[in-house]
Amino acid sequence: MTTLRLILGDQLSHDIAALKGCDKDNDIILMVEVWDEATYVHHHKKKIAFLFSAMRHFAAELQDKGYSVHYTKLDDEKNTGSFRGEIERAIKAYKPDEIIVTFPGEYRVLQDMIKWESAFEIPVDIREDNRFLCTPEKFEQWAQGRKSLRMEFFYRDMRRDYNILMDGDKPEGGEWNYDSENRKPPKEGLLVPPTYTAQIDDITREVIDLVATRFGNHFGDLEPFYFAVTRDQALHALDKFITERLQKFGDYQDAMVEGEPWMFHAHISFYLNCGLLKPLECIQKAQDAYKKGKAPLNATEGFIRQIMGWREYIRGIYWMKMPDYAQENFLEAKRKLPNFFWGAPTHMNCLKQCIKETKENAYAHHIQRLMVLGNFALIAGIDPKYVNEWYLIVYADAYEWVELPNVSGMILYADGGYLASKPYAASGAYINKMSDYCKGCKYSVTKKNGPQACPFNYLYWDFFLRNEDQLSNNPRIGMGYRTLAKMDDDKITAIKSDAQRFFKAIENNEIV
Ligand code: FAD
Ligand code: DLZ
Numbered sequence: 001m002t003t004l005r006l007i008l009g010d011q012l013s014h015d016i017a018a019l020k021g022c023d024k025d026n027d028i029i030l031m032v033e034v035w036d037e038a039t040y041v042h043h044h045k046k047k048i049a050f051l052f053s054a055m056r057h058f059a060a061e062l063q064d065k066g067y068s069v070h071y072t073k074l075d076d077e078k079n080t081g082s083f084r085g086e087i088e089r090a091i092k093a094y095k096p097d098e099i100i101v102t103f104p105g106e107y108r109v110l111q112d113m114i115k116w117e118s119a120f121e122i123p124v125d126i127r128e129d130n131r132f133l134c135t136p137e138k139f140e141q142w143a144q145g146r147k148s149l150r151m152e153f154f155y156r157d158m159r160r161d162y163n164i165l166m167d168g169d170k171p172e173g174g175e176w177n178y179d180s181e182n183r184k185p186p187k188e189g190l191l192v193p194p195t196y197t198a199q200i201d202d203i204t205r206e207v208i209d210l211v212a213t214r215f216g217n218h219f220g221d222l223e224p225f226y227f228a229v230t231r232d233q234a235l236h237a238l239d240k241f242i243t244e245r246l247q248k249f250g251d252y253q254d255a256m257v258e259g260e261p262w263m264f265h266a267h268i269s270f271y272l273n274c275g276l277l278k279p280l281e282c283i284q285k286a287q288d289a290y291k292k293g294k295a296p297l298n299a300t301e302g303f304i305r306q307i308m309g310w311r312e313y314i315r316g317i318y319w320m321k322m323p324d325y326a327q328e329n330f331l332e333a334k335r336k337l338p339n340f341f342w343g344a345p346t347h348m349n350c351l352k353q354c355i356k357e358t359k360e361n362a363y364a365h366h367i368q369r370l371m372v373l374g375n376f377a378l379i380a381g382i383d384p385k386y387v388n389e390w391y392l393i394v395y396a397d398a399y400e401w402v403e404l405p406n407v408s409g410m411i412l413y414a415d416g417g418y419l420a421s422k423p424y425a426a427s428g429a430y431i432n433k434m435s436d437y438c439k440g441c442k443y444s445v446t447k448k449n450g451p452q453a454c455p456f457n458y459l460y461w462d463f464f465l466r467n468e469d470q471l472s473n474n475p476r477i478g479m480g481y482r483t484l485a486k487m488d489d490d491k492i493t494a495i496k497s498d499a500q501r502f503f504k505a506i507e508n509n510e511i512v
């Protein structure tokens with residue numbers, strides 16, 4: 001009996017479900033680089049190079065372990081360019097009795113997979129993805145009967161279930177969440193350790209050349225390339241975070257500094273999401289550092305909450321709410337994405353820096369994604385479909401299961417508050433407090449109106465004015481509407497006219 005076992009580009013784990021029970025003498029492992037996956041959105045060049053190199057290294061590791069791997073490279077002459085086409089070719093070549101796959105990370109791929117059994121007339125076993133800490137079924141049970149969901153309660157249950165940072169049945173230190181200690185602005189002369197940098201080997205070099213030739217028109221810088229592409233390297237990157245950055249992760253979690261793209265974050269999302277790292281090992285390493293007195297509780301809890309709480313919660317919402325979630329647009333936002341998101345010039349220094357770093361690294365840290373880029377997309381009323389496409393393209397860690405709820409739910413409030421209790425709208429004052437971007441900006445963050453004023457200031461109020469019907473009855477933003485009610489007519493007129501001038505300028509592709 002021969003089984004064809006398909007491993008996708010974001011399933012690079014040696015204990016992935018599709019490999020369980022593999023008969024090395026008879027079974028074939030199929031891995032394919034396909035044009036369709038690299039171009040259904042035009043992924044960042046660095047993201048494609050990262051994934052193809054990690055796939056090739058993973059295939060070589062499997063071969064070393066004695067598996068028979070059929071690997072299709074992108075430029076193989078007979079490559080059909082799609083999962084379906086490649087499976088069809090493998091069926092002809094190996095005549096398998098069964099196909100085994102692991103549950104994919106995107107709804108569109110699952111819809112295709114579900115049809116393979118009838119299309120190929122071979123049993124297809126789609127196995128649960130064993131790399132997550134909460135199954136979609138368990139999440140749905142947790143969510144059932146709750147009117148609105150809150151990550152915090154889900155996270156507490158996960159801490160209890162996995163006995164992480166627990167002191168008996170109480171949270172370690174007495175609190176579940178130490179976020180109030182995690183909002184320090186950056187101070188002058190903060191020394192940020194460099195991020196992990198891998199050496200380029202022959203496999204990665206070949207992939208970089210391939211991506212340069214075949215995907216030259218995609219957004220983003222291909223080189224310098226420094227991502228880990230094997231599990232060993234990814235484990236080094238994780239250890240480097242635990243020993244060099246975790247200490248300050250909490251304190252400076254929300255801080256942004258010009259020229260410091262990495263700050264004290266972990267830079268492991270790309271490795272976690274493609275399977276090179278496992279969530280529980282990251283959590284346990286952080287917990288061990290805390291127990292040995294090498295990391296404070298606010299940092300350890302904050303880091304663990306991101307992985308055990310947010311990451312699992314986001315995935316639960318995705319699978320529970322798809323396919324409708326992708327169409328949500330509660331605020332009826334319709335504007336196109338301004339050209340500066342693709343690198344055209346802008347005078348807004350915060351956006352310029354975050355987009356420049358995104359282009360260079362296929363990475364921006366959470367607060368840049370949320371409070372600069374996302375905040376702008378929200379208050380400028382950009383259509384969720386364009387914002388989702390952008391985030392899915394530009395970040396090396398982006399797959400729809402994690403990108404879509406973060407964008408539509410967390411930043412755009414497109415789901416009407418299902419995921420987040422209020423829109424994360426902020427004026428320039430927040431960006432000025434948490435970063436040094438405003439120092440180098442053409443606009444004045446203290447000016448509220450007029451051509452010199454920081455656009456975030458008037459767009460913020462214009463956002464609340466535009467969306468009064470949908471938002472004014474939300475108790476968590478009542479304060480904003482009470483402030484608006486006290487503004488005189490001249491102030492309201494100035495806000496609206498500044499916003500109109502700004503929108504007109506971006507529509508005309510003027511530099512704003
Ligand atoms: P750290 O800040 O060091 O956090 C540690 C880990 O926690 C991350 O590696 C990640 O696995 C997890 N994590 C933290 N926050 C979240 C979150 N909100 N959702 C899911 N996991 C989280 N993350 C992605 O992995 N892929 C995406 O496509 C993605 N898109 C995002 C879009 C927007 C608009 C926002 C606001 C956030 C998005 N995030 C996404 C979440 C978060 O920004 C990234 O996980 C994080 O910046 C990755 O960098 P890091 O590894 O240094 O994370
Ligand atoms: C993102 C991506 C890219 C760029 N290329 C491939 C590929 O050639 N082969 C592959 O198996 N996977 C690729 N991926 C990851 C898939 O898009 C991902 O597995 C699906 O989106 C499901 O999560």
Ligand code: SF4
Nearest residue numbers: 348350428438441454
């Ligand atoms: Fe951004 Fe406004 Fe500060 Fe300029 S002044 S960097 S636009 S927040």
